[in-house]
Amino acid sequence: MNDVDCLVLGLGAMGSATLYHLARMGQSVVGIEQYEIGHGLGSSHGHSRAFRVFYHDPLYTELAEAALPLWQELQAASGDPLVHLCGFLAYGGVDNPWIERNLAAIRRSTAEFELLTQEQVAVRFPALRIPESGVACLTPRAGFLDASRCVMAHLSQARRLGAAVHQQVCVESIEFGPGGSTVRTTAGEFRAARLVIATGSWTGDVMQRLCLPLTVTRQQKFYFRPASPELLRPAVLPVYADYDTHFYGFPMHGPGIKVADDSPGERTHPDRINRTIEHARGESLRNWLTGLMPENSFHFLEASTCMYTQTPDQDFLLGPHPNHPNVFVGAGFSGHGFKFSTLVGLILAQLAIDGSTPYPITRFQLDRFS
Numbered sequence: 001m002n003d004v005d006c007l008v009l010g011l012g013a014m015g016s017a018t019l020y021h022l023a024r025m026g027q028s029v030v031g032i033e034q035y036e037i038g039h040g041l042g043s044s045h046g047h048s049r050a051f052r053v054f055y056h057d058p059l060y061t062e063l064a065e066a067a068l069p070l071w072q073e074l075q076a077a078s079g080d081p082l083v084h085l086c087g088f089l090a091y092g093g094v095d096n097p098w099i100e101r102n103l104a105a106i107r108r109s110t111a112e113f114e115l116l117t118q119e120q121v122a123v124r125f126p127a128l129r130i131p132e133s134g135v136a137c138l139t140p141r142a143g144f145l146d147a148s149r150c151v152m153a154h155l156s157q158a159r160r161l162g163a164a165v166h167q168q169v170c171v172e173s174i175e176f177g178p179g180g181s182t183v184r185t186t187a188g189e190f191r192a193a194r195l196v197i198a199t200g201s202w203t204g205d206v207m208q209r210l211c212l213p214l215t216v217t218r219q220q221k222f223y224f225r226p227a228s229p230e231l232l233r234p235a236v237l238p239v240y241a242d243y244d245t246h247f248y249g250f251p252m253h254g255p256g257i258k259v260a261d262d263s264p265g266e267r268t269h270p271d272r273i274n275r276t277i278e279h280a281r282g283e284s285l286r287n288w289l290t291g292l293m294p295e296n297s298f299h300f301l302e303a304s305t306c307m308y309t310q311t312p313d314q315d316f317l318l319g320p321h322p323n324h325p326n327v328f329v330g331a332g333f334s335g336h337g338f339k340f341s342t343l344v345g346l347i348l349a350q351l352a353i354d355g356s357t358p359y360p361i362t363r364f365q366l367d368r369f370s
Contacts, residue, residue: 001189001190001191002030002188002189002190002191003191004028004029004030004190004191004192005027005028005029005192005193005194006022006027006028006029006030006192006193006194006195006196006352006353007029007030007032007183007190007194007195007196008022008029008030008031008196008198009032009171009183009195009196009197009198009206010032010033010197010198010199010200010202011031011033011037011151011155011165011198012033012042012043012044012151012198012200013043013044013147013150013151013337013338013341014198014200014330014333014337014344014348015031015033015345016044016151016152016154016155016158016341016345017341017342017343017344017345017346018196018198018330018344018345018349019031019154019155019158019163019165019345020074020154020155020158020161020163020342020345021345021346021348021349021350022158022349022353023157023158023161023162023163024161024349025349027349027353029158029162029163029164030163030166031155031158031163031164031165031166032166032169032171032183032185032187032190033165033166033168033169034169034170034171034202035167035168036167037152037155037165038148038151038152040304041270042200042306043200043201043306043308043333043338044147044148044151044200044338044341045147045148045151045306046147046148046221046254046304046306047146047147047148047253047258048144048145048146048147048250048253048254048258049144049145049147049338049339050143050144050239050339051064051071051085051088051142051143051144051145051239052064052088052090052139052142052239052241052339053065053088053106053109053111053139053141053142054090054102054113054137054139055102055105055106056098056101056102056105057105058105058106058109059363060336061106061109061111062110063359063360064339065110065111065141066343066359067339067340067341067342067343068083070342070343070346071083071145071150071342074150074153074154074157074342075153078153078156078157080146080149080152080153081146081149082146082149082150082153083143083145084143084145084146084234084253085140085142086143086144086234086235086237086239086251087138087140087142087143087238087239088138088139088142088143088238088239088240088241089121089125089128089136089137089138089238089239089240089241090136090137090139090241090243091130091131091134091136091137091240091241091242091243092134092135092242092243092244093131093133093134093135093244094133094134094135096134096243096244098243099135099137099243102137102243103115103135103137106137106139111139112139112140112141113137113138113139114138114139114140115136115137115138116136116137116138117136118132118136120136121136124138125231125236125237126231126236127231127232127236127237127293127295127296128237128292129291129292129293129294130292138238142238142239143234143238143239144234144239144250145338145339146253147338150338150342154342154345166185166187169186169187170186171183171185171206172186174195176195176323176327179193180192180193180194180195181195181324181326183195193326194327194328194352194353195326195327195328196327196328196329196330196348196352197327197328197330197331198330198331198348199331200307200309200331201270201307201309203309203317203329203331204216207329207331210322210366212331212332212366212369213311213312213369214309214310214311214317214331214332215264215267215309215310215311216267216268216269216270216273216307216308216309216310217264217265217266217267217268217308217310217335218265218266218268218273218305218307219261219264219265219305219306219307219308219335220260220261220265220277220278220281220303220304220305220306221258221259221260221303221304221305221306222258222259222260222281222282222286222300222302223254223255223257223258223300223301223302223303224256224259224286224298224299224301225255225256225257225298225299225300225301226252226256226257226296226297226298227296227297227298227299228295228296231296232251232257232293232296233251233252234251234252234253237252239251240292241262242288242292245261245288246263247259247260247261247262247285247288248260248262249289249292255301255302256301257289257298259286259288259289260285261281261284261285262335264308264310264335265308268307270307273305273307274305275304275305277303277304277305279300282300282303286300308334308335309331309332309333310332310335311332311334311369314334314336315332315334315363315364316330316332316334316340316344316361316364317329317331317364317366318330318331318344318347318348318361318365318366319361319364319365319366320351320366321366322365322366322367322370325355326352328348328351328352329366330344330347330348343359347359347361
């Protein structure tokens with residue numbers, strides 16, 4: 001039996017961040033990951049995740065702004081380039097309800113933003129040709145995060161601070177109790193005074209008794225090589241999101257230009273997800289990219305799958321277990337959680353150690369669907 005102050009299950013975006021913040025607080029903390037560290041089977045891998053403050057609700061803008069200095073602090077500690085503030089450009093038709101709602105919300109926030117016409121977009125970002133009719137909103141304190149590097153930075157800093165990491169260890173059972181939780185794994189038993197569950201798309205299986213209303217969907221992302229990359233680098237191109245098609249893309253980073261469809265894909269289970277790439281979807285995205293950047297051409301490089309784990313209201317599940325106050329859960333991030341992960345880790349660590357957090361998470365409580 002291994003006795004620990006805190007045990008973290010799952011070491012993707014949320015779990016790695018929680019491990020890091022608990023270690024910073026001086027806790028004896030152990031993290032368990034069922035696959036190899038940095039694996040590509042969940043939702044935390046790859047070269048980029050959008051960092052945006054353009055949201056339908058000022059709460060998320062507030063939380064994203066709170067996360068940014070934490071990312072910058074981690075970047076400074078690790079020495080790795082994690083944060084790329086190239087801007088985030090959202091555009092859509094004048095009657096697009098998502099654009100209208102997000103504009104109303106950002107006007108109620110403290111975030112910096114600028115409305116641009118098609119001509120102004122073309123001057124500011126010469127590669128882009130958005131539709132003539134419509135509206136565009138640029139948020140300069142936004143951009144993207146290098147996803148895999150962020151996870152590895154959290155873990156390496158956590159280890160430096162004394163955290164223990166066990167990979168390729170599967171959880172066999174969990175017993176909750178008033179004095180702590182006993183977790184049986186393929187590497188032995190752990191008895192934890194406080195348990196944090198950050199198991200991503202597997203949370204529904206791990207927390208079956210709670211009957212959390214989580215839906216896992218299969219998503220695809222595609223990389224293309226541009227014929228002329230000069231105007232497509234982060235110094236001169238923002239992250240761009242078409243709120244009419246729900247397609248979005250990034251400047252050059254990693255192997256090329258990454259584009260994806262933010263619409264929820266088919267329902268799946270993380271152990272049975274179809275990893276076969278649908279090249280017809282990739283061709284649709286390439287055509288969209290070519291229309292947005294008509295002076296360039298794009299050749300397919302590679303593609304991969306990941307998952308969204310969604311709640312019915314698209315809000316997170318974040319907080320203590322409703323029946324076991326020494327168990328804490330972060331789940332259901334609904335396809336837009338990565339940017340918040342370092343803040344989520346801090347919140348979970350604060351809940352585990354202090355029993356409270358100064359951040360506004362009341363609406364994320366786990367039993368709101370009961």
